[in-house]
Amino acid sequence: MGSCKNQEEEQAKCVWVQGPVIVGAGPSGLAVAACLSEHGVPSVILERSDCIASLWKYKTYDRLKLHLPKHFCELPLMGFPENFPKYPTKYQFISYMESYASHFSIQPRFNQTVQSAKFDTTCGFWTVRTLDFEYISRWLIVATGENAEPLIPEITGMDKFHCPVIHSSVYKSGSVYKNKRVLVIGSGNSGMEVSLDLCRHNAIPHMVARNTVHVLPREMFGFSTFGLAMALLKWLPLRLVDKFLLLVANFILGNTDQFGIRRPKTGPIELKNVTGKTPVLDVGALSQIRYGKIKVMEGVKEITRNGAKFMDGQKKEFDSIILATGYKSNVPTWLKGCDFFTKDGMPKTPFPNGWKGENGLYTVGFTRRGLLGTASDAIKIAKDIAGQWRTAKDSRNYCNSHIVLLKNS
Template sequence: MNTKLDVIIIGAGFCGITVAASLKTFGIDNFVVIEKGDTVATIWKNAYERLVSQNPYFSLPFFEGKEKYSTFKTKDEMVQYLTEYAHHFQVNPHIRFAEEVQSVTKIYNQNQTDYNWQIQTSKDILQCKVLVICTGLTHEPIIPNFLGQEDFSGQILHSSAYKNGIPYQNQKVLVVGSGNSAAEIALDLYEHGAADVHILIRGKRWVFPLYPRLRSLQYWLWRSKSYLKRLFHQNTISTRIEAMERAINFSPEELQAEIKETDQFIQRFALDLSAYSIYPEDKGPMDVEVNQGRVAWVDRGTVNQIKKGNIQVISSSIQQLSKTSVTFANGVSQDYDAIILGTGFRPGINKILKQPELYLNVNDRLLPKTDGKCQSIVEPTLYFVGFEKIIGGSETYGYYGWCTGKRISFQLLERKLLSCQELNVSL
């Protein structure tokens, strides 16, 4: 097996597969995609059963899919669609499944045409000229440690390990978190017959309804005068690529202006849940999502059950756990059989990168230091796709992936031409 490669892509999710598809399209074939799971879109495959896409008619660049999918793709449909996408662009032979990256080390060379990166995996040691990290923002679960946690006799489970509410029938369950996963899991528990469902919401959170005719928050975003509207309204492949590249070339000032305009449009649709101790954020929903990483809650039925009293909101924090109960900061204690943690994720790139402080923003969620277009500002042969501060989530990241693949292809071709010129060799 070839261990000297032009490009190594870490992660076979939306970003990794679109980068790979773009490389194939622009003539780069000496690359691999390393995926620790046994399929593409592993995070979706392993997610809770009722998870669906927040984006209606979700698709990636230049392939809508041959199958008939739901308006909001289910988790199984998302895996099926990405599998179709990889097959369509002939990416499958390049994917190394069930192989986990353990470390990434920079190789310091005098000549930039040499191999720049060494990747230690669970099965091999590989080297490449260009490295693309596409492990995403939800790679590592955030699991808080509560005082007295070791004494609690019930189950404590992160949302990443939750499947459905069947095991919790007739149980009293506390869900911790205010994001979409926490809200949907609380609803799932209620619908599967949990005796009591409480959801702990400490901070502020934007909440939007799922509109009639399946209009989600992203649909309204798409209808607004944001750059996504300009991107998705292109009619041909060439103009769509140009629109993608214009969007990626937005300056930070232009991006913030787009965020402000989008927020002014969509804030009018937010739900007023102050009667249930759920308050909107101080800044707009897109501002909070892009700059702080907190995605608005798009309701799929949880709010109705909160209003009916079937799901109870707790607005205090956890002070301590005991054998069967949780004591909150307001002094109230409640007995629970299980606690589900919808406490989010972190990128976790620092676990594989040597000298992570060199490549990551220590003061900004350990996000990569990039030029705003996925390329590292520290090493020009290192790319991070799926971490940029953008509007539109995973679908937009797919377009970033495509443009990054094109950029890398031209970068490799340019170096090949320079190398041939130095050696006085014709291609």
């Protein structure tokens, strides 16, 4: 049992958890904890930050709104307040999650960064270590998600640039960039929205579109594009739905190739299912590109002291660089001795079966299907563990008095 059998000061820090240990107090961790509580199964959430939904609170820009209508973004067992708009703001979403945690009496243990988690084949339990404690449980639920850490690309010459370089995770508002020339690297949803926000604060954004990307209107014929696609998929083949979406998108937005935004050959839904690459849902950036307010650039060849050289031979000077280059999973840094995840920290088993591993290991929030995927995973996991919980013998006395009994935290 590791440190449980060692010195007294270590013994006092060993915590036996009756139910699962959940790593991460974002939407995924909260959803699975709520679903478990409905089955009468206690759990302990370990959160590295000092609050729930820390990614939403600390690493999103001020103008962020949900890209999908609220009914597609609800967590299990509790919907959004009726007075919330169709597309809630980030602050409304945070308040919803806080209400959700309160409603289900979820109280994560904050400032508990998991340093390692490993299954002990000898005793059949997971040992989850933080700086202060060692948690022992029959089940481990990985809820740290696909977006745990900023993805910082290696770009030649970046160390030479003498002006500020930030990742979009620390970008809040374009108000500090007024009249400044800003290079935004990345043309996904974050790159588009940061560029749009810069425009609205009278900055001069240049957005790098190195890769192909699908841009779709957020709504078609008054309906959510996503919702419309989901409805059509019940009746039509995926590729036919993709063709329909692109036909309408070209009618509403025009041919994006003429603006330097090249579409992939694979359709938007098929691409999302195969690679996880999400289409951009346009909320106004494309019109700013059309009017020349956002300038689209080809790939960056090299960063210089004062700006950048591009693949097409252009050279430009900039006052700032914003990396809208996305996020990555951090699971490989702390989950040890487990072959369930790829080196990129994603389940090797594709959706919809990537939620369960071996030896009591579960994952929630790794479906590449947003909060809908999270809700689906949380419900399955809670049902599966509840079945084991009901039939399992009481293991609260597994360890002796060296272990602190944590009844429900």
